[in-house]
Amino acid sequence: MTKVAATTLAVMRLYKEGILDIDKTLGDYLPWLKGSNKEHMVIRRVMAHHAGLQSWIPFYEKTVSMEDNYWLEMQPDVYCDMETTQHCIAVAKDMYMDGMYLDSIRKMIYDSPLNADGTYVYSDLGFIMLAEIIKRETGITLDQYVDSVFYKPMGLDRIGYHPLNRFTTDEIVPSEVDNYFRCQELTGYVHDMSCAMLGGVSGHAGLFSDAEDLAILFQMLMNDGAYGGQQYIDSSILHSFTTRWI
Numbered sequence: 001m002t003k004v005a006a007t008t009l010a011v012m013r014l015y016k017e018g019i020l021d022i023d024k025t026l027g028d029y030l031p032w033l034k035g036s037n038k039e040h041m042v043i044r045r046v047m048a049h050h051a052g053l054q055s056w057i058p059f060y061e062k063t064v065s066m067e068d069n070y071w072l073e074m075q076p077d078v079y080c081d082m083e084t085t086q087h088c089i090a091v092a093k094d095m096y097m098d099g100m101y102l103d104s105i106r107k108m109i110y111d112s113p114l115n116a117d118g119t120y121v122y123s124d125l126g127f128i129m130l131a132e133i134i135k136r137e138t139g140i141t142l143d144q145y146v147d148s149v150f151y152k153p154m155g156l157d158r159i160g161y162h163p164l165n166r167f168t169t170d171e172i173v174p175s176e177v178d179n180y181f182r183c184q185e186l187t188g189y190v191h192d193m194s195c196a197m198l199g200g201v202s203g204h205a206g207l208f209s210d211a212e213d214l215a216i217l218f219q220m221l222m223n224d225g226a227y228g229g230q231q232y233i234d235s236s237i238l239h240s241f242t243t244r245w246i
Contacts, residue, residue: 001207001209001214002127002195002202002203002204002205002206002207003127003203003204005159005207005209005214005217005218006142006143006146006161006203006206006207007127007130007131007134007142007203007204008047008241009146009150009217009233010134010142010145010146010149011043011047011130011134011241012233012237012238012241013149013150013232013233014134014137014138015237016233016234016237019137019138020043020133020134020137021043022042022043022044022047023042023043023044024042024043025039025040025041025042025043026038026039026040026041026043026046026126026129026133027039027040027041029133029136029137030129030132030133030136032106032110033110033129036110036111037113037114038053038109038110038129041053041126043130043133046123046126046129046130047126047130048120048245049120049121049122049123049126050118050119050120050245051123051126052114052115052116052117052118052119052121053112053114053115053121053123053125053126054112054113054114054115054121054123054125055121055122055123055124056123056124056125056194057108057109057112057125057194058193059104059105059108059193059194059197060181060193060194060197062104062108063075063078063079063097063101064181074095077098078097078098078101079091079095079096079097079098080095080096080098081094081095081096082094082096083096084096086098086099086100087099089101089102089197089198089199090189090199090200091182091189091196091197092178092182092184092186092189092196093184093187093189095182097197101197102197102198105194105197105198109125109128109129112125124192124194124204124205125204127202127203127204128194128198128202128203128204129203130203131198131201131202131203131204132203134203141201142161142201142202142203143160143161143162143201143206147160149232150217150232151213151217153230153232154216154217154220154227154228154232155216155228156213156216156217157213158209158210158212158213159207159208159209159210159213159214159217160207160208160209161200161201161206161207161208162188162200162201163188163208164188164189167188169187169188172187172188172208173187174186174187175187175189175190175191176191178191181193182196190205190206190208191205192204192205192206220232220233221233221238221242224238224239225237225238
């Protein structure tokens with residue numbers, strides 16, 4: 001849901017405004033990819049999952065160790081049970097990750113091998129990088145951008161990232177019972193491990209919603225980008241982004 005109802009919406013709007021060009025490369029926007037096998041990947045191909053990226057990388061596995069077939073032992077230098085200046089990324093209740101570990105995540109993306117060129121492989125990695133591009137080009141995070149440009153103007157108040165910032169736990173359906181990484185029932189925390197390690201906001205996961213807000217958002221798309229008398233996305237751009245990749 002996140003890839004469509006947050007990231008792609010943002011890219012369409014920024015493409016219309018000339019802020020983001022999908023015919024440029026990842027390296028044009030993310031200097032840390034220079035010299036990697038992702039530097040020259042064209043964003044249009046990345047969004048169509050034809051750029052050769054792996055489907056995902058289990059970042060969390062390097063931060064835990066297995067015990068009796070469950071991931072139970074956390075690396076104490078990576079996680080802390082209370083928030084500190086260093087351990088500032090909440091991945092679950094009473095579980096905070098060292099912010100410096102984000103550099104390790106980038107390194108794993110940088111070093112990851114590719115699939116055969118042109119092969120379709122549905123990938124989270126490209127959308128993780130798109131969220132960073134959106135932040136670099138707009139000066140605000142993806143959640144702030146889509147909330148201010150789409151959700152709030154459309155009168156949507158249940159859709160968004162970080163639901164615990166707005167709702168009590170009895171209003172949030174649990175994401176899952178995690179017995180392999182965070183070892184708890186997740187309520188208000190994204191089930192996706194990579195997104196959790198990225199602070200709960202990413203281009204591939206992290207968005208929460210009720211059915212009504214999501215229906216309104218997709219009605220806008222079915223209306224050629226218009227809703228409530230306002231045009232949120234140009235119909236020609238919407239058509240281009242919803243045309244099957246050839």
